[in-house]
Amino acid sequence: HAALSRRYVLCEVVSEDPRCRQCIEDRVLGLAIRDAITRVHGDYGLACCSISFTVKYLNAYTGTVLLRCRKDSYRLLCSALPFVRHLESRGQRCPCFLNTLHVGGTIRTCQKFLIQYNRTQLLRLLQNCTNEEERQCIQKSLLSCSLTEEQSESGDEEDDDGTE
Amino acid sequence: RGPAGRGMAAAAFERRVLRSAAEHHYLRVRLELPDGGARPNAAQFKQLVVTALRELHGEVGAALPVDVLTYEEKTLSAILRVISSGLVKLWSALTLLGFYQNRRCAFRVLQTSPFLLALSGNSRELVLD
Numbered sequence: 001h002a003a004l005s006r007r008y009v010l011c012e013v014v015s016e017d018p019r020c021r022q023c024i025e026d027r028v029l030g031l032a033i034r035d036a037i038t039r040v041h042g043d044y045g046l047a048c049c050s051i052s053f054t055v056k057y058l059n060a061y062t063g064t065v066l067l068r069c070r071k072d073s074y075r076l077l078c079s080a081l082p083f084v085r086h087l088e089s090r091g092q093r094c095p096c097f098l099n100t101l102h103v104g105g106t107i108r109t110c111q112k113f114l115i116q117y118n119r120t121q122l123l124r125l126l127q128n129c130t131n132e133e134e135r136q137c138i139q140k141s142l143l144s145c146s147l148t149e150e151q152s153e154s155g156d157e158e159d160d161d162g163t164e
Numbered sequence: 165r166g167p168a169g170r171g172m173a174a175a176a177f178e179r180r181v182l183r184s185a186a187e188h189h190y191l192r193v194r195l196e197l198p199d200g201g202a203r204p205n206a207a208q209f210k211q212l213v214v215t216a217l218r219e220l221h222g223e224v225g226a227a228l229p230v231d232v233l234t235y236e237e238k239t240l241s242a243i244l245r246v247i248s249s250g251l252v253k254l255w256s257a258l259t260l261l262g263f264y265q266n267r268r269c270a271f272r273v274l275q276t277s278p279f280l281l282a283l284s285g286n287s288r289e290l291v292l293d
Contacts, residue, residue, distance in 0.1 A: 042222035044256070079224075 005071035013063035015096035023087035186278030216261035
């Protein structure tokens with residue numbers, strides 16, 4: 001019995017255009033990635049990767065995206081991600097690029113990596129603060145993070161302050 | 165190991181078997197264009213092969229090093245050379261190509277071999293008098 005193996009690809013959407021945040025939706029991203037796979041790997045690549053391909057998780061504030069695909073075709077998917085150059089949504093076309101952060105076998109490993117990554121990113125943002133106001137702002141929002149016990153596993157959104 | 169004979173040191177020999185070691189694969193193909201329209205020239209033929217690769221395997225497929233070694237416009241047959249790792253991609257792309265300039269067409273692969281010399285004889289088309 002061969003188990004159905006999947007790979008989860010964690011990436012982030014990086015853009016200089018502030019309107020890009022609105023374009024980060026699962027359908028928009030799914031279409032853009034499928035289009036890139038078709039261009040790079042053709043009909044065969046698209047069919048291969050489309051088997052159990054979904055956008056599992058999205059965070060428009062940080063631009064974090066979690067994709068799922070088959071283990072046999074994750075290399076096709078990962079090699080096509082650098083070819084996503086625009087996101088089109090509601091008549092808007094924003095240039096951007098996808099940065100692959102981590103490839104894991106389960107959502108849990110990707111989540112662990114993401115938590116660690118967000119921690120280091122916050123530290124970096126704190127160091128790159130240009131003025132005291134921003135620093136105070138970040139420190140305040142960090143200290144006010146809390147874990148709500150009602151929901152099953154959701155933590156607080158760790159927003160960045162928008163100055164990418 | 166060779167047998168040791170009469171006090172001499174045993175002659176050691178080593179046997180190496182190389183599987184699929186050829187760098188290139190060669191295909192003899194024929195393009196069937198059932199309508200009696202204009203025949204493609206060599207450049208258009210190569211473009212057709214690359215287009216077939218691009219449709220099925222994308223830009224990565226279209227970048228596969230494929231060479232048209234010979235081309236006969238009269239019979240629309242050619243000898244293609246492809247890097248061995250790309251044989252499956254090329255053959256599948258040729259198989260699934262259906263149209264040339266909106267005209268129905270089909271590729272027939274007549275012979276394939278890792279050795280070019282093997283394409284010179286074809287026992288299928290041998291005529292025994």
